[in-house]
Amino acid sequence: MQERIKKVVLDIIGKGEPSAHSKFESLMRWADKLFAQRNVEGLRDLIKIVLRPVQAKHMSDAYLTCANGAIDGLGWVDALNITGEIDALQSTFLKYVCEQGVVSSIAGAESLNLASDIVLPTVWHSSSVVQMLGQIGRGLECGAFEQSENHQVTYMHPLCIGWVTGGNHSISQAIVRGDGSVKPSEYLDVSAVVQAVRFDGTQWRCIASGRSLGRPQYVEFGWVWELGRMISDLSPDVAVGSRN
Known part of the structure; x- marks a missing residue:
């Protein structure tokens, strides 16, 4: 009887939600295939x-x-x-990006399509955004989304992420409608960092020493970090504007 119960429990566990590490390993198997094909767009x-x-x-x-x-x-x-000093850069992540990662432009990211590119706004006040639902968009009362000085996005290469720093609610509504675009107000190139730091499925590690450098807010950012390294390896000649 005990063996039967044990078998049932193991069967249930086996059919449960895969662990984050298991998901990471599965994702990287697909990524390796795209990398072998030199399929940069597939990785994006x-x-x-x-x-x-x-x-x-x-x-x-x-x-x-x-x-x-x-x-x-x-x-x-x-x-x-990402915390602590990164051996290969002799700097912390924040210090390196602020001193050497700010660039004037990134080829191919002059404008981000809100229907397809990854732009990450956060809606924090539902009553404010409810007033925008059904209002912003082509053919609607407020018309199509148009970027203003309030709409600020920082684009990070080679992670292909647009971090929203202003205009969260209206940008969110434009994403809902699948309409509009934004021009990044700031470009960050972290190519050198992705070559010096890796994600092991749980936490960041310094490639040179193996030291732990903290954990991302979401494991998905770690997954994307590894995909970004592949993109950087396959397209090292992406035109990057002058460094500030």
């Missing part, structure tokens, strides 16, 4: 697939929680949360 599409749930979470949470209880916004420093 895989990044979009991986980050859609994160995007949806930050756009929907305000509707699913009590007033003023919505999730915090996604700033790249806290979301990636």
Whole structure:
């Protein structure tokens, strides 16, 4: 009887939700195939697939929680949360990006399509955005989304992520309608960092020493980091503007 119960329990566990590490390993098997084919666009599409749930979470949470209880916004420093000194760069992540990662442009990211590119706004006040539902969009009362000075996005290469730093609600509504585009107000090139730091499925590690460098807010950011390294390896000659 005990053996039968044990078998039933193991069967149930076996059919349960795969662990985050198991998902990571499965994802990387698909990524390895795309890398072997030198399919950069395929890797970029895989990044979009991986980050859609994160995007949806930050756009929907305000509707699913009590007033003023919505999730915090996604700033790249806290979301990636890479801590400690990186041996190969002789610098911390934040210091390196601020001093050497800010560039004037990234080829191919002059404008981000809100219907297809990964742009990460956070809706924190449902009553504010409810007023925009059905209002912003082609043929609607407020018309198609148009970027203003309030709409600020920081684009990070080679992760292919647009981090929203201003205009979260209207950008979110434009994403809902699948309409509009934004020109990044800032470009960050972290190619050198992705060559010095890896994600092991759970946490960041310094490639040179193996030291732990913290954990990302969502494991998906770690997954995308590994995909970004593949993109960087396959397309090292992407035109990057002058460094500030």
